Amino acid sequence: MTTVRAKKHLGQHFLTDRNTAAKIVGALRPELGYHTVLEVGPGMGILSDILLDSGDYQTWLIDVDEESIQFLRNKYPSVGSRLIHGDFLALDFSAHFSDKLAVIGNFPYNISSQILFKILEERHRVVEAVGMFQKEVAERCTAQPGSKAYGILSVFIQAYYEVSYLFTVKAGAFHPPPKVLSGVIRLTRNETKALDCDEKLFWQVVKAAFNQRRKTLRNALSALLPKDRMGESPLYELRAERLSVADFVQLTNQLASVI
Numbered sequence: 154m155t156t157v158r159a160k161k162h163l164g165q166h167f168l169t170d171r172n173t174a175a176k177i178v179g180a181l182r183p184e185l186g187y188h189t190v191l192e193v194g195p196g197m198g199i200l201s202d203i204l205l206d207s208g209d210y211q212t213w214l215i216d217v218d219e220e221s222i223q224f225l226r227n228k229y230p231s232v233g234s235r236l237i238h239g240d241f242l243a244l245d246f247s248a249h250f251s252d253k254l255a256v257i258g259n260f261p262y263n264i265s266s267q268i269l270f271k272i273l274e275e276r277h278r279v280v281e282a283v284g285m286f287q288k289e290v291a292e293r294c295t296a297q298p299g300s301k302a303y304g305i306l307s308v309f310i311q312a313y314y315e316v317s318y319l320f321t322v323k324a325g326a327f328h329p330p331p332k333v334l335s336g337v338i339r340l341t342r343n344e345t346k347a348l349d350c351d352e353k354l355f356w357q358v359v360k361a362a363f364n365q366r367r368k369t370l371r372n373a374l375s376a377l378l379p380k381d382r383m384g385e386s387p388l389y390e391l392r393a394e395r396l397s398v399a400d401f402v403q404l405t406n407q408l409a410s411v412i
Contacts, residue, residue: 314342
């Protein structure tokens, strides 16, 4: 097998520009203390070629595409069991990784948000993530309060990770070329692994706030707590898009004190 067919239903757009691949891999910072890197959706291995040459970490690969798996087995016979045929979204991290790691990939655009939420789910292990997303999704991760792109994903990602927008990639760097621009971002886990609030309630508050983002928080959060019990905090008179992560933590603590 000399090539892999890009499959539309898997959202595959294979990166072909080696300079871009080198920049993506070069954004990893193993000095953060991890010794394992997991590449998601390696396709034909343009990132893998560089990752597997590094002596700074051990590289694992995971792909849901049988054709890619066969191609990669032939290309990298020494990788062995570190090549996983499976769905990253369903991966049991504890079955493979006992220590912290980084995640990297030219991520399929049709499951971008799910990939980010999977990283959040595994945030106690994933200390860094470097990846290519549809530019719109990358910008949502870095968006600040008050911008149109700011939303649930922005808050949750920024609650646990420092986010850097690294560079934009044009469609011509892929085969087949996508109809959108792409953006590469880096997530670096915050020093504090937990928020200074009830994290389960924090997630409920953020979701409820943005599910009715046109309403003030006093109205949007009324399903969690009756409005007459919310107190007089000025945060309740704002809409979700105006609140920073710290504001949402403060609001969660205020709700927790009266629920």
